[in-house]
Amino acid sequence: MSDPSRRRPGTSPGSGAPPRRPARWATVGVPVALAALIVLAVAVYLVVDRESVDAQPGVTVPTGGPVPSSELAGEWSGEGSLTDCAGLDDVDCPAGRQVVLAIECSERPCVVTPFERGYGQPPLEFQDGRYRAAGPVPAKSAPTCGGAPTASALWRLEIVAADGRLAGTYAESTVQGFDCGATWLRWQITFERG
Numbered sequence: 001m002s003d004p005s006r007r008r009p010g011t012s013p014g015s016g017a018p019p020r021r022p023a024r025w026a027t028v029g030v031p032v033a034l035a036a037l038i039v040l041a042v043a044v045y046l047v048v049d050r051e052s053v054d055a056q057p058g059v060t061v062p063t064g065g066p067v068p069s070s071e072l073a074g075e076w077s078g079e080g081s082l083t084d085c086a087g088l089d090d091v092d093c094p095a096g097r098q099v100v101l102a103i104e105c106s107e108r109p110c111v112v113t114p115f116e117r118g119y120g121q122p123p124l125e126f127q128d129g130r131y132r133a134a135g136p137v138p139a140k141s142a143p144t145c146g147g148a149p150t151a152s153a154l155w156r157l158e159i160v161a162a163d164g165r166l167a168g169t170y171a172e173s174t175v176q177g178f179d180c181g182a183t184w185l186r187w188q189i190t191f192e193r194g
Helices: 024-051
Strands: 074-086 096-104 111-114 125-127 130-136 154-162 165-174 183-193
Touching: 074 165, 096 165, 096 183, 111 130, 111 154, 130 165
Parallel strands: none
Antiparallel strands: 074 096, 074 183, 096 111, 125 130, 130 154, 154 165, 165 183
């Protein structure tokens, strides 16, 4: 008679059958499907967030018509008044912000740089009666999450040209991450040359 406590190596206790391993699709497919769902959710959030920029409460940006590039080109500065702040403590919502723009129109379309080159030099495009541009907030200026700069920080500019000035909004936002919530700041600004 054989000892029931002894079994063949590689068999399940009590069954005599080899232990069952998860199907290959379960070990590979489930993590891949989960990753795809996360990527899809982030993509949907970004599209919805981009479309909702105009729907943010607090500010109505005026509209106008396109102007010659000579009316846009140059250095501009203005003091912004905070109109929206979400996802941040009150101390991180400055009531005013000095914004400096450099608009270069040697090629079409014009390109804009807020503050300094680390903010990028995206095209300033005319859409829906406004000039618009968006780019990354550099790590040194981005909000932090867990002590590290938020990689999703973006700035957005919407302006119209009228009477030798540029008027509109400058905004910065981040998307929600696993550990940190989304943020949104927007200032209403009138820019003067110089």
